[in-house]
Amino acid sequence: MKNNAVPAFVSPIQDFLKDLHAQCAADKDGQVATYIPELAKANPNWFGVCIVTANGAVYEVGDTRQEFTIQSISKPFVYGLALEDNGRTTTLDRVGVEPTGDAFNSISLDPGTGRPRNPMINAGAIATAGLIAGKTPASRFKRILETFSLYAGRELSLDDTVYRSESETGHRNRAIGHMLRNFDKLTGDPAPTTEIYFKQCSISVNCRDLGMMAATLANHGVNPLTGKQALRGEYVESVLSVMGTCGMYDYAGEWLYNVGIPAKSGVAGGVLAVLPGQIGIGVFSPRLDAHGNSVRGIRICQELSRRLDLHLFNRPVAGKSTIRARFSGAEFNSSHVRTKEEGQDLRELAKVIQVYQLQGHLEFATTEPVLRDVLERADEIQFLILDLKRVLSLNESAGHLLHSLVGKLHDAKKTVLFTHCEHLPLLRRMMKKKLADRFTELFSTYPDNDLALEACEEQLLEHTRHAHAPNYKAKPADYHLFQDFSDAELKVVLPLLKPRAYKPGQTIIHAGDAAREMFFLARGHVSVLLPAEERHRLATFSPGMSFGEMAFLDGVPRSANIVADTDVECDLITLEDFQTLGKNHPAIKIKMLQMLCLDLTGKLRKANRELSVFE
């Protein structure tokens, strides 16, 4: 295949965007803004579209690298910075958040307080610019420019020509500045703040920047490509809220109704739209409609919303998929290999261990079904293992619910064990705070399910009749492979066994070696470990069991390391002695082979049972 003319794999999303771009390019309605000479110079045919997912996948078509000034699209981003600098209370005191139903340049100050109705109209934006911290006007603007650059993921700059043009003609905005000063919604001389406002509008961006900035808002304020935080996550919802209700001026209600994606436009032809948690959209086309919005920009957003089903209020039902798998300790054992008797005990006892593998984002609506499911079967549960390996995020609300669950089950003398939760530091932090001095006792965590299962099994087996003393040593006659052997048969076999002893941590079998012997464990525990970076245990054996028999039987090199967990005593039999046994005492060899077959059959049945859990 490789040498044939294989078509390049252009994403269907790219194809779709290209088609959409071509369709909308045919629309020649609208006029380039002319209120300052610099904007009038724009080529009316420029047209770029860029979609960036909250994970950072970028799709772009057309003039996406053509620079233009950000204009009013600066407003929500400066508002976010104002929130970071002042908090919500002070910011709300200076600028409201109510839609006005008025046009973008309306003054719209509250008659009583002089407070601008919202930060998306010019008056509100100028009041917002006045909230940006910094010792000098220059340092205040520098912070704005740096913040915008964090959103865009590249260094942005001021378009000085446009700025001077804005400044020369900006008398209406200067009037607004003085009016705000009159109502004490600006402090000191309003002129420097008005200049900052002119400058923020004159920052040069391209269509791809708008897509990235939108995606940064969609991704909780973190640029999905650079991983840098442009806005503290807690303020993202506030920025999106004002975009949602006030972003499209007197068109806000209809916009939310028809498009359902918070958006902001600028008179240079840019449109930026954000679907929280999903995608950011940037469009650039300088032809404007009577509202001052880009004609093609509006149309692209409408089409994307309709064709990609992006309406904010058209959300799939959450919560059905949080439980990835649920199984009991009887269906799936730890890799601690048990004796036949222990295995039989566990098949009954371990039903009280329930493992829940959770996945996705844990928030209220997705965690609630887990609590409900656990509590419905709480009577049958003694140990609850919550496997968070595939949980992508956990918010405070989910943390509270899990904390309550732990407390409630503990009060009923049940145990909750968390596995794979290192990537969710909020969980540990919340548990520590809320459990206080009961933290160590109640917040039980394990690196993986296997160790958690083993811990539960050990507790369940502790008081059963088959429990061995901790330092139990099996006599050769107790080895499982010899369990039906007569004294006469034992007399033949035992001289073939060669004793070995190992210290804790010592490697008994090395992966890659040729397999020339099979082992019988007399005392201590050994574990089979994959030779990878992280500890991955395949099995742990106890006294009486044999190990290393698979490679011994099929002649394949050792596939894993076998390591002594404790002081270990064992016996080995070599391949040569095993072959000789067949010649001299075939009946005994047949007996041993049959026992090996039995052992393998048991292991295979267990593996197949466990595979069916994941079917």
Place this chain on the structure above:
Amino acid sequence: MKNNAVPAFVSPIQDFLKDLHAQCAADKDGQVATYIPELAKANPNWFGVCIVTANGAVYEVGDTRQEFTIQSISKPFVYGLALEDNGRTTTLDRVGVEPTGDAFNSISLDPGTGRPRNPMINAGAIATAGLIAGKTPASRFKRILETFSLYAGRELSLDDTVYRSESETGHRNRAIGHMLRNFDKLTGDPAPTTEIYFKQCSISVNCRDLGMMAATLANHGVNPLTGKQALRGEYVESVLSVMGTCGMYDYAGEWLYNVGIPAKSGVAGGVLAVLPGQIGIGVFSPRLDAHGNSVRGIRICQELSRRLDLHLFNRPVAGKSTIRARFSGAEFNSSHVRTKEEGQDLRELAKVIQVYQLQGHLEFATTEPVLRDVLERADEIQFLILDLKRVLSLNESAGHLLHSLVGKLHDAKKTVLFTHCEHLPLLRRMMKKKLADRFTELFSTYPDNDLALEACEEQLLEHTRHAHAPNYKAKPADYHLFQDFSDAELKVVLPLLKPRAYKPGQTIIHAGDAAREMFFLARGHVSVLLPAEERHRLATFSPGMSFGEMAFLDGVPRSANIVADTDVECDLITLEDFQTLGKNHPAIKIKMLQMLCLDLTGKLRKANRELSVFE
């Protein structure tokens, strides 16, 4: 445990709601509405809270069964019915969707057209009532009452006393009716429509009903408990949009900013809030603030939003978790058991089979990462198996993307196979429509991964050197267990074999039977099937292989059925003959047991390899 005093497992969510209820109950601010005598009779201390998830879990505290009249909360529900009766265009022509910043009883007609600004103010609600279809005023109201009952999941009724009281005092609303008639926003006599409006406001509900009605909107218009559709899914986003921008009157911007959940309140003290896809909230407390909103209702919504992190714009990042697992055909084979040579071939060849197990809701933002991942490795993929078993829903946007992917890979001579997609009829419908006459060729579906994997493997093996002719018959000397046997050894073993023949579909081994023989397959195929309702294949064997050896070796009753897939010829050996063989020809028995050990070891290694895929 069962006999001890185990505490009842009250959900922590119930506890949380109880605490919140108790805290807010202390708030005695606000006054019961008095504009009609009936409302003034309400006990100011009544207070109920109910949360219903979009999956139908109900949590309620306080006076949740106390009846009261729905009042303005009727407006979004009647608006939904108007959309169903008239479509968006006609409805928008009669009533706008822009927030007004005005109070609930403001007339707010557009000065030019007389169109009410939105359906949440009285003027808009009366115009909306005028859009409800029906031959008589009685039948129009009956449709409204029936629709509300579908939302609530129980039969609701009119509170006649309140209705008469509303009607007697409703002069302002009558004035609005005539004004609307003047602008042709109502047709015919406005009086019957005004009466319908009075009646819709006088429908009696309780707090739990509000929670259910909200959850129905959160669940795409389907009541999550009854499963009945109250509103066509396509109109849910429109109803929620007007609630979002206009639901809280002149408080809408601040509400979205602070609470971020579309909501509607009524003067009898009800508040209803909807978080799409997640939960519905109903609150009832008759003390109202100056805006006419329930004081405790507002507070409960604020607290729930804050404590449960419910803000609409604070969404986790989608798309990271769509791919549940991905593995190649070399890591996980079909259960068609292969010969050693075929197995070796497949370990290399089957790398070009890639299985993607998808999960959750497939929409644009969650499907995009799948496409990206597939296309990035498209060069290495020859067969793409998309397992949709855990996909909960699929929207048109995702359907388009999958269709494009199928076409693109087909053009590059690659094959896409879908498995477990019967529960997503939209996928088949869209593929049928879009692929047209290429549908049968390109939309390849299998009931499970196993059959899809097998189909791919068969194609890969077709031209390899180890392929057998379709009707190939293995001679006993070709049986794998005898592969190292000398002629002399064969001469001993072959007389022990008893030939058997089976017709397609005939059961060779019955689950539950004692295992008294092991089989050698000479011709045809046999499959191991779990004795369950649906076909669940554990393995398929080909000529030369043995089957039924596990129970033969460990003496456990047969655990599955083994059925002839084709005309089958095989040989069997009985337990007695196998035992006798050990006595008379121990060396041969040792050889057979060693071969069985080898076979079991291979199967165990394969099962362990497959288990690690799901680690």
